[in-house]
Amino acid sequence: xxxxxxxxxxxxxxxxxxxxxxxxxxxxxxxxxxxxxxxxxxxxxxxxxxxxxxxxxxxxxxxxxxxxxxxxxxxxxxxxxxxxxxxxxxxxxxxxxxxxxxxxxxxxxxxxxxxxxxxxxxxxxxxxxxxxxxxxxxxxxxxxxxxxxxxxxxxxxxxxxxxxxxxxxxxxxxxxxxxxxxxx
Amino acid sequence: xxxxxxxxxxxxxxxxxxxxxxxxxxxxxxxxxxxxxxxxxxxxxxxxxxxxxxxxxxxxxxxxxxxxxxxxxxxxxxxxxxxxxxxxxxxxxxxxxxxxxxxxxxxxxxxxxxxxxxxxxxxxxxxxxxxxxxxxxxxxxxxxxxxxxxxxxxxxxxxxxxxxxxxxxxxxxxxxxxxxxxxx
DNA sequence: TCGCACATGTAACGTGTTACATGATTCA
DNA sequence: TGAATCATGTAACACGTTACATGTGCGA
Numbered sequence: 001x002x003x004x005x006x007x008x009x010x011x012x013x014x015x016x017x018x019x020x021x022x023x024x025x026x027x028x029x030x031x032x033x034x035x036x037x038x039x040x041x042x043x044x045x046x047x048x049x050x051x052x053x054x055x056x057x058x059x060x061x062x063x064x065x066x067x068x069x070x071x072x073x074x075x076x077x078x079x080x081x082x083x084x085x086x087x088x089x090x091x092x093x094x095x096x097x098x099x100x101x102x103x104x105x106x107x108x109x110x111x112x113x114x115x116x117x118x119x120x121x122x123x124x125x126x127x128x129x130x131x132x133x134x135x136x137x138x139x140x141x142x143x144x145x146x147x148x149x150x151x152x153x154x155x156x157x158x159x160x161x162x163x164x165x166x167x168x169x170x171x172x173x174x175x176x177x178x179x180x181x182x183x184x
Numbered sequence: 185x186x187x188x189x190x191x192x193x194x195x196x197x198x199x200x201x202x203x204x205x206x207x208x209x210x211x212x213x214x215x216x217x218x219x220x221x222x223x224x225x226x227x228x229x230x231x232x233x234x235x236x237x238x239x240x241x242x243x244x245x246x247x248x249x250x251x252x253x254x255x256x257x258x259x260x261x262x263x264x265x266x267x268x269x270x271x272x273x274x275x276x277x278x279x280x281x282x283x284x285x286x287x288x289x290x291x292x293x294x295x296x297x298x299x300x301x302x303x304x305x306x307x308x309x310x311x312x313x314x315x316x317x318x319x320x321x322x323x324x325x326x327x328x329x330x331x332x333x334x335x336x337x338x339x340x341x342x343x344x345x346x347x348x349x350x351x352x353x354x355x356x357x358x359x360x361x362x363x364x365x366x367x368x
Numbered sequence: 369t370c371g372c373a374c375a376t377g378t379a380a381c382g383t384g385t386t387a388c389a390t391g392a393t394t395c396a
Numbered sequence: 397t398g399a400a401t402c403a404t405g406t407a408a409c410a411c412g413t414t415a416c417a418t419g420t421g422c423g424a
Contacts, residue, residue: 071376153294167351255393257403
């Protein structure tokens with residue numbers, strides 16, 4: 001990560017977790033190992049260097065806590081700068097590239113949306129629904145290239161891709177409805 | 185890719201495409217750029233080195249064709265060894281790790297299943313349905329850690345994860361049925 | 369005293385991304 | 397003449413994976 005470039009998905013995942021509650025590296029390790037967020041990584045070899053980069057860039061800061069642990073640990077929390085970067089990420093517009101290749105990251109983004117206002121979440125879900133719809137339409141166009149006398153496996157796998165995005169659009173709309181109802 | 189280790193996802197994607205029909209590097213580039221398989225990569229900077237590695241490992245071989253093109257191009261096809269490695273991959277048992285973190289690769293695998301026998305495809309789909317069911321059950325257990333008085337965003341994103349795997353299981357069963365019907 | 373949980377890291381390696389380089393031919 | 401397409405690559409860079417290293421304190 002160079003100065004000025006965006007943090008990676010893993011770095012955002014860490015930044016988000018730290019924004020919800022301060023943690024040590026070891027804490028984070030446990031979280032990544034035992035919960036579903038572990039899909040975004042894993043292993044000390046990724047976490048500790050990521051923490052180092054975030055600290056070096058002053059997006060997080062760590063204070064040593066040797067009060068009651070076996071061994072002193074360094075507890076990290078986001079700096080004001082870190083929170084700003086995080087919120088910018090959370091509110092960023094959804095691009096076609098996000099939808100096509102980084103759907104998982106989009107969902108991670110939404111998972112931290114308690115850190116931004118409700119309108120941003122609604123915008124996000126609207127954007128996501130629209131963008132996935134568009135992509136589904138595009139995929140349906142592409143499906144035509146599969147002819148009926150070829151073996152069907154390619155087309156079948158392709159159809160799972162379509163299903164996946166349809167499921168995403170459905171989820172976005174359902175979740176959006178949930179937000180609207182709650183508001184009333 | 186070292187001797188003896190498995191090719192990467194991109195390398196398998198290339199190997200699979202070449203098994204369906206011989207292609208030059210430029211051909212592959214077009215395919216990756218214009219079709220949905222592009223989700224598995226992209227860009228000459230990845231394709232050409234991957235071709236080089238596969239050739240070095242003697243999983244593919246290229247012959248120069250300067251018959252009618254503007255410029256001579258090198259057309260690659262899998263060697264017998266390459267086909268063996270590919271088929272081993274296609275028939276490999278589905279692990280929990282595959283399901284949790286490499287679902288896309290699994291679908292890519294299935295896309296090339298016209299290269300193996302029908303029974304292997306049925307095994308694959310059965311395995312996939314069972315493995316995703318198991319993982320959904322595990323995720324549902326994990327969902328309980330979200331309490332009702334926290335902000336709901338984390339749980340909502342988590343639920344999309346569950347939906348995704350349910351959609352996968354449904355797809356696998358539907359496709360399996362398709363295979364059974366066809367057989368009768 | 370053996371191993372496990374706590375706690376933090378480093379080093380080697382390979383790979384993908386991005387950007388750039390090159391050179392021929394066709395078409396406006 | 398210049399742009400677009402065909403066709404193949406290379407170089408710098410950062411990141412994740414895997415494996416290893418280190419040391420404490422607690423319980424069997």
